[in-house]
Amino acid sequence: MIKFKIFLKLMLGFVGLTVANSVAAEDLFEGLQTLGKPVPGGTSFQPPATDLARDIQWLDNMLLIFVIATSVFVVILLGIVVFKYSRKANPTPDTITHHSALEITWTVVPVLILIVIGTFSLPILFNQLEIPESEVTIKATGNQWYWSYEYPQHNFTFDAFMLEREELAKYGYKQDEYLLATDYPMVVPVGTNIRMQIAGADVIHAWKIPAFGVHMDAVPGRLNETWFNADKEGIFFGQCSELCGKNHAYMPIVVKVVSKEVYEQWLDGAITEFAGKPRKIDLAQYNP
Ligand SMILES: [Cu+2]
Numbered sequence: 001m002i003k004f005k006i007f008l009k010l011m012l013g014f015v016g017l018t019v020a021n022s023v024a025a026e027d028l029f030e031g032l033q034t035l036g037k038p039v040p041g042g043t044s045f046q047p048p049a050t051d052l053a054r055d056i057q058w059l060d061n062m063l064l065i066f067v068i069a070t071s072v073f074v075v076i077l078l079g080i081v082v083f084k085y086s087r088k089a090n091p092t093p094d095t096i097t098h099h100s101a102l103e104i105t106w107t108v109v110p111v112l113i114l115i116v117i118g119t120f121s122l123p124i125l126f127n128q129l130e131i132p133e134s135e136v137t138i139k140a141t142g143n144q145w146y147w148s149y150e151y152p153q154h155n156f157t158f159d160a161f162m163l164e165r166e167e168l169a170k171y172g173y174k175q176d177e178y179l180l181a182t183d184y185p186m187v188v189p190v191g192t193n194i195r196m197q198i199a200g201a202d203v204i205h206a207w208k209i210p211a212f213g214v215h216m217d218a219v220p221g222r223l224n225e226t227w228f229n230a231d232k233e234g235i236f237f238g239q240c241s242e243l244c245g246k247n248h249a250y251m252p253i254v255v256k257v258v259s260k261e262v263y264e265q266w267l268d269g270a271i272t273e274f275a276g277k278p279r280k281i282d283l284a285q286y287n288p
Pocket of ligand 1: 142251
């Protein structure tokens with residue numbers, strides 16, 4: 001009986017501790033705005049939260065100018081061929097087969113267009129993959145079918161599972177965030193270079209946060225790296241973006257970008273909750 005009482009006390013203490021931890025974590029994120037989220041019927045980009053995303057969106061808009069100009073030009077040429085050189089309008093066609101100046105032009109002009117595009121796109125591409133000095137390293141591993149996050153500097157790992165509809169409110173999410181929200185978010189400090197290491201545990205997944213302009217394959221046996229520096233505090237959603245099996249649609253990604261102070265507090269809680277490496281160890285001292 002006494003043993004049972006002790007067991008009961010221990011269990012209650014454990015439950016109390018867990019509840020206290022989760023309440024504290026939710027408090028930390030109170031007032032955080034949802035910034036990176038798909039909208040019904042949306043076709044454009046999410047508002048960018050990093051320079052990487054801004055660069056990509058600028059490049060996309062710039063390329064659209066070339067795409068539209070080329071399409072309009074080709075349609076005009078087609079129109080001329082169809083109407084001006086139809087059998088009715090032009091019954092006896094010319095018999096020329098070569099026109100050197102024209103052939104040089106249609107070779108050189110596309111090459112020039114590609115050089116212009118390359119001049120702008122290559123620096124943006126390299127910027128995504130050249131990782132700057134970073135304060136925080138996080139390893140995201142894609143599993144069938146959830147993501148796990150490791151903070152190697154603090155020696156802890158946790159899993160992030162998608163929330164069911166009835167769990168959303170408890171974790172502070174709205175009903176339309178079903179299929180996007182997870183029980184544990186990845187948490188990063190604002191305005192800090194984050195080095196992301198991305199791997200797959202079983203099949204190929206892909207870690208993606210559209211508002212950050214980050215999309216990287218998670219390949220088993222390979223450590224891919226990328227980075228981001230979020231300049232806005234908020235909640236950002238992403239999804240696994242590589243068809244990985246039957247529950248591919250049910251392994252979303254949540255990143256909460258918080259102030260540096262809140263990040264430190266979260267880190268302390270996470271080190272306790274996930275048994276990470278304590279940041280300072282109090283040693284017993286012997287004072288003779
Ligand atoms: Cu996946």
